[in-house]
Structure formats: structure tokens, C-alpha cells
Amino acid sequence: MMPQTIEVRFKGTRKAYFLWDHEDDPLRIQDDVIVEVERGRDLGRVTATGDTAARKCGGCSGCSVGEAAEEPALPKLVVRRATAEDLKLHREIRGSEEEVRQKVIQRVRAHELLMKVSDTEWQWDRNKLTIYFTADKRVDFRALVRDLASFFRTRIELRQIGVRDEAARLSGVGRCGREYCCSTWLKELSPVNLGLAKDQHLSLNPSQISGGCGRLLCCLKYEHDFYVTARKRFPKEGKTLRTARGPEKVIAVDIFRERVFLRHEEQGSRIIPLVQLKTEMEQIGEVFITAESRTREGVRAADPSTGEGRRRRHRRGTSGGSEPQS
Secondary structure, X not given: OOOEEEEEEOOOOOEEEEEEOOOOOOOOOOOEEEEEEOOEEEEEEEEEEHHHHHHHHOOOOXXXXXXXXXXXXXXXXXXXXXXXXXXXXXXXXXXXXXXXXXXXXXXXXXXXXXXXXXXXXXXXXXXXXXXXXXOOOOOOOHHHHHXXXXXXXXXXXXXXXXXXXXXXXXXXXXXXXXXXXXXXXXXXXXXXXXXXXXXXXXXXXXXXXXXXXXXXXXXXXXXXXXXXXXXXXXXXXXXXXXXXXXXXEEEEEXXXXXXXXXXXXXOEEXXXXXXXXXXXXXXXXXXXXXXXXXXXXXXXXXXXXXHHHHHHHHHHHHXXXXXXXX
């Protein structure tokens, strides 16, 4: 049998994939393990095993588990299960990291560097100290690394991260009153843009749609597909419809209560169920055009292979008083 692929997570959102070759004693999720790393050994917790871990690895090129590498590196192995003594040492190391961070901050100030030290992380065997920081601009920290290496007598790695990654590492409580998604279950941070808030008709006030990191809320993506799909069944806002009362402008739509807000220049505003509006327009011989059908019609009209597309090109070519070229 092939060695078992294991996903191991460490402090914060850091994770890596390893191989476990003890077929008679398979690892399980939440097991604490000692693993081989670039410079020594580290302690982490199993978060996925077997085929699940192999799929999440996705053919990465960072180890021999992935199949996409041109020259696969030697396999990184799970050395053994962590013992009670290993876990005790791990807790002591984690408890000392805040003191280490304060010492690093002092050295940063001494070097007058414009950077914010967010977190520090000891490797389990103390062969490496990783320092995470944020900065607005590029920072030349070569002198700082030499200073810290002589002070802590270990290998120093400074890693610049973004504010969203910083929030994921440090955790906190969001506007919803619960712990940050990025610190609990949302392990892959994907881009979030302002268009998501616009599609959901949310307030564009930054204080209302931003998380603790100062960036747009990750949860704006959760229901975005539902909003986009639901709005396709409604007429486009701002469009004028011909109903039984005459021309009425679509002011807004309520996708949850299935209602449309209309306004007539003389008879004022009204709220009508979507089904009733559709029936009313069909009774007077009007075609009920939704946002989705308008999109399909626009694509068809732009397609040069359709008759409508050819007619549109012909009209553009003959308009404006110019003679067509022979």
C-alpha cells in the first residue's frame, strides 16, 4: 500500500503535507504529530488524511506528495505521534512567544524600521524563529536579522504578511459577535471586492462592510451567488415597464418577498407581487423581460453568427451619412 498522505496544521493558518508510512497504525484527524521540516522537527495537528488530504494538496510542487513538480523533493515524513512530554514542551514554547515578540519589537525600534511585528512562532525544536510582520512599504531588514540571530542564537525568518492574514493569525471577534471566520473554519482566503456589496444592495459605508482587518468582510461572498441568481427573475431596476396603469418605472425589487416597487408619473407608487406583475403584463400583450432574458438577448444580438447581429452591424455601417465601401 502507498504511504498515507497527511495534512498537518501548525500555529495560525500555516499548513503542510506529509507522508505516514505505518500502514498498520493509521493517523486520524486531531492527532498531534512530530514531522520533519527543512531545519529539524516541528509539532502540528492532523486536519486531513488519505484521499481527502491528497486532493487538498492538489499536486503542489512543494513536496513529493504533489505530482506537478518537475524534480520532486525528498518526501517529508511524519516522524511519530506526539507524546505527553512533547505536548508539554510545545505549550511552554507557545507561552514564551509573546515575550519573544516584545523583544523583537524593541530591536525593530532600535533599528528604526517602519514595520509592525504581528506574531512570532518558534519551531518545536527551536531551530528556527519565524517573525510575522506587516508594513506599508518594502523594508530592508538585513541588519535586523543579523541582530536577532545573534540575540536568540537560532535561524531567523522574517515573513511579511497582509492585514487579512494578520487577522487570521491573531483572531478576534467580528461584527456578528462570533470569532473571525478566517481564524476558525475559513482556511483559504479568497479575494473580496466592492461589487459583492453592490450586488446585495448593502450600504457602501466602509465601517459597515469591513471586518476587523480593515478589509471587506469575507462573508460578503457567502450569499452572493444567491443574490445574483434571484435577481435574474426580476425586471432590471430603472427600467420602464408598460403595465395596465401605463408606463411604470421599476424603483426597487424585494427578492425575499417576491415583490416589485413601481412608480407611475401621475398615479404614484405601488408595490406588486412579481407573479401578479407578470400576469398583468401578459394580459395586455406585453412581454415580461427579466434581467436574465435581457442578458441573453444582448449576447445573441452581439453574436455575429445570428441574424440580429448581422442587422445591427449593417445598421452601424450605413448610419451617419457615409456611403458603404465597395
